[in-house]
Amino acid sequence: MSIVSVTHLEAGYEDTPVLRDVSMTAEEGAITAVLGTSGCGKSTLLKNIIRLNDAWSGSVRMFDEEVMVMDEPEFNQLLKRVGVLFQNGALLNSITIAENVAIPLEQHTRLPAPVRDHLIRIKLALVELEEAIDKLPSELSGGMRKRAALARAMALDPDLLFCDEPSAGLDPVTAAGLDNLICRLRDQLGMSVIVITHHVPSIIRTADKIVYLSDGGVLFSGTVKEARSSGIEQIERFFREGVKDY
Amino acid sequence: MRRVSHPVCRFADSTVSVDAPLTKDTVPGIYAEIDGHRSVWEDTALTLDLSAVTRIDSAGVALIETLRSRVNERGGSLTITGGSKDVLALIETFTVTRDGKRQPRPKRRFFEGMGEQLYTFWQHLGAFFILVADTAFYSVQGMFTRSGMRKGEFTKQCIFIGMNALPIVGLISFLIGFILALQSAAQLRQFGASIYVADLVAISMTREMGPIMTAIALAGRSGSAFASEIANMVVTEETDALKTMGLNPIQYIVVPKMYAITVTTPMLTILSMLIGIFGSLVIGVTYLDLSVGPFMDQVANALILRDVIIGLAKSVIFAWIIITVGAYFGFTVSGGAEGVGRATTASVVTSIFMVILADSILGLIFYFGGGAF
Numbered sequence: 001m002s003i004v005s006v007t008h009l010e011a012g013y014e015d016t017p018v019l020r021d022v023s024m025t026a027e028e029g030a031i032t033a034v035l036g037t038s039g040c041g042k043s044t045l046l047k048n049i050i051r052l053n054d055a056w057s058g059s060v061r062m063f064d065e066e067v068m069v070m071d072e073p074e075f076n077q078l079l080k081r082v083g084v085l086f087q088n089g090a091l092l093n094s095i096t097i098a099e100n101v102a103i104p105l106e107q108h109t110r111l112p113a114p115v116r117d118h119l120i121r122i123k124l125a126l127v128e129l130e131e132a133i134d135k136l137p138s139e140l141s142g143g144m145r146k147r148a149a150l151a152r153a154m155a156l157d158p159d160l161l162f163c164d165e166p167s168a169g170l171d172p173v174t175a176a177g178l179d180n181l182i183c184r185l186r187d188q189l190g191m192s193v194i195v196i197t198h199h200v201p202s203i204i205r206t207a208d209k210i211v212y213l214s215d216g217g218v219l220f221s222g223t224v225k226e227a228r229s230s231g232i233e234q235i236e237r238f239f240r241e242g243v244k245d246y
Numbered sequence: 247m248r249r250v251s252h253p254v255c256r257f258a259d260s261t262v263s264v265d266a267p268l269t270k271d272t273v274p275g276i277y278a279e280i281d282g283h284r285s286v287w288e289d290t291a292l293t294l295d296l297s298a299v300t301r302i303d304s305a306g307v308a309l310i311e312t313l314r315s316r317v318n319e320r321g322g323s324l325t326i327t328g329g330s331k332d333v334l335a336l337i338e339t340f341t342v343t344r345d346g347k348r349q350p351r352p353k354r355r356f357f358e359g360m361g362e363q364l365y366t367f368w369q370h371l372g373a374f375f376i377l378v379a380d381t382a383f384y385s386v387q388g389m390f391t392r393s394g395m396r397k398g399e400f401t402k403q404c405i406f407i408g409m410n411a412l413p414i415v416g417l418i419s420f421l422i423g424f425i426l427a428l429q430s431a432a433q434l435r436q437f438g439a440s441i442y443v444a445d446l447v448a449i450s451m452t453r454e455m456g457p458i459m460t461a462i463a464l465a466g467r468s469g470s471a472f473a474s475e476i477a478n479m480v481v482t483e484e485t486d487a488l489k490t491m492g493l494n495p496i497q498y499i500v501v502p503k504m505y506a507i508t509v510t511t512p513m514l515t516i517l518s519m520l521i522g523i524f525g526s527l528v529i530g531v532t533y534l535d536l537s538v539g540p541f542m543d544q545v546a547n548a549l550i551l552r553d554v555i556i557g558l559a560k561s562v563i564f565a566w567i568i569i570t571v572g573a574y575f576g577f578t579v580s581g582g583a584e585g586v587g588r589a590t591t592a593s594v595v596t597s598i599f600m601v602i603l604a605d606s607i608l609g610l611i612f613y614f615g616g617g618a619f
């Protein structure tokens with residue numbers, strides 16, 4: 001079953017179209033990588049799937065339900081099963097890292113305080129940020145903020161996790177660690193992951209499927225292996241150039 | 247939702263057997279149940295039997311970790327038995343916490359806090375005077391060379407500080423003149439001295455109210471905008487970028503604003519004085535039955551050039567205070583976007599306070615040094 005399926009999506013900002021006709025699916029329990037040059041509309045696609053932007057036309061299905069016609073409460077119910085890592089982290093700046101991770105836990109569970117605190121520590125340890133637990137976001141580097149935001153996104157072990165450029169700004173060792181973590185979440189929790197990324201090594205390591213956006217549409221979708229022998233010059237070059245700085 | 251009816255745990259000696267999935271939905275109930283039986287396990291080597299646990303998530307692992315640290319604290323230990331391969335693998339994934347104790351931010355005692363505040367106040371004051379000196383230096387230098395300043399900024403700032411402030415300064419001044427006249431009329435009328443309302447308002451508008459009201463409007467409008475602009479630039483590292491490109495942020499950002507505010511504030515102040523007097527004229531004519539001609543003659547007699555000049559000189563000093571205080575709080579911002587808001591608020595409160603303080607000091611100087619001025 002497809003956990004997310006987008007058909008003929010058309011979307012943009014004010015009257016500038018960004019996505020002209022996008023159709024794609026992401027399978028349950030798989031890691032789907034959304035690729036494309038920067039500015040091609042990857043983040044826009046994500047924002048339209050989770051209804052932060054209102055799409056112009058087309059359809060979005062999540063967990064086999066039509067998303068665009070849902071009312072607020074219904075959709076919020078659905079969002080409990082979804083975690084989102086935003087491109088810029090989007091941590092709340094006035095509270096500590098621990099308090100940021102606590103938000104979804106307090107909002108959606110009734111875990112007793114000591115268990116909740118242990119859970120926060122577990123999540124921060126997974127992204128190797130235990131020592132930053134009582135710091136404010138402004139006291140962390142960009143890469144650390146990204147990791148803290150990932151800890152918050154997966155606080156509830158969501159069934160579906162969106163990651164907008166998780167490895168941007170991370171060193172190669174930490175980035176590989178995150179890839180590893182995302183694979184384990186998929187294998188052990190059956191988590192479905194949709195990850196936006198440019199990072200070719202991590203695509204090769206993790207992605208079960210890739211969706212390549214270009215020019216407002218989907219240029220290619222399939223496995224990495226298929227992509228590398230697809231005969232589409234733009235995609236083959238993407239992998240060739242990307243592997244070089246591996 | 248997967249609801250579980252309790253009890254789901256069995257307690258035998260120091261073994262707790264859990265017979266339900268251990269997930270974020272079941273953990274609150276299970277924790278309460280285990281906690282209720284703490285006398286059975288708290289002081290001992292607790293064994294947690296997971297044979298019947300079919301599913302576990304990170305909240306379940308957090309529950310295990312919570313129990314482990316509670317037993318450890320009392321010198322016991324926790325052992326896990328049973329548990330399918332999948333369950334154990336997931337526990338393995340999530341058990342990465344080292345049992346590091348969190349170090350809470352240190353609490354300060356009262357006098358320590360006071361001392362520290364006094365110390366930071368002196369530090370602030372020192373840094374502030376350095377900024378004032380830099381600004382003065384670059385402002386004077388800038389009169390001879392245009393390089394290093396943001397192009398077109400002077401005109402833009404003149405419009406922003408001057409033109410756009412006209413309506414609010416006008417309105418405030420009109421109301422102040424109006425109220426001053428109304429208040430004093432009530433008193434002066436008893437002595438048949440209504441006409442002296444003109445003197446009173448003319449003198450207080452030129453010497454005090456004009457400059458002060460203009461300064462307060464400027465602090466609220468331009469000073470705050472200015473502090474938040476600089477603070478934003480600092481937070482987004484734009485000022486660092488300027489430095490790496492060989493530009494001095496004070497010279498580039500502050501000096502053009504300094505010129506603009508120095509030129510426009512006296513004009514705004516004159517306007518404020520005139521409109522304030524006009525406000526009092528309205529009271530004079532409608533409430534005190536004075537006619538326009540004699541009222542204006544009285545104003546002209548009361549006004550002396552010296553008062554107007556003192557008023558304008560004060561307004562320029564206030565303008566400089568607003569600019570430097572705004573710049574100071576902008577440059578010393580800390581703590582991301584949140585800090586920008588704090589810097590802006592602090593700059594408005596501080597500059598209004600400093601303007602009034604400066605006004606009192608100048609008042610004393612003019613009063614006691616009266617002969618010299």
Ligand SMILES: Nc1ncnc2c1ncn2[C@@H]1O[C@H](COP(=O)(O)OP(=O)(O)O)[C@@H](O)[C@H]1O
Nearest residue numbers: 013014018036037038039040041042043044045
């Ligand atoms: N909030 C916005 N308002 C207007 N245009 C936007 C906005 N966000 C993004 N865009 C434009 O939409 C296009 C796609 O952006 P985005 O989806 O962020 O690209 P990316 O693939 O790098 O994530 C870009 O041309 C960008 O300029």
Ligand SMILES: [Mg+2]
Nearest residue numbers: 042043087164
């Ligand atoms: Mg993006």
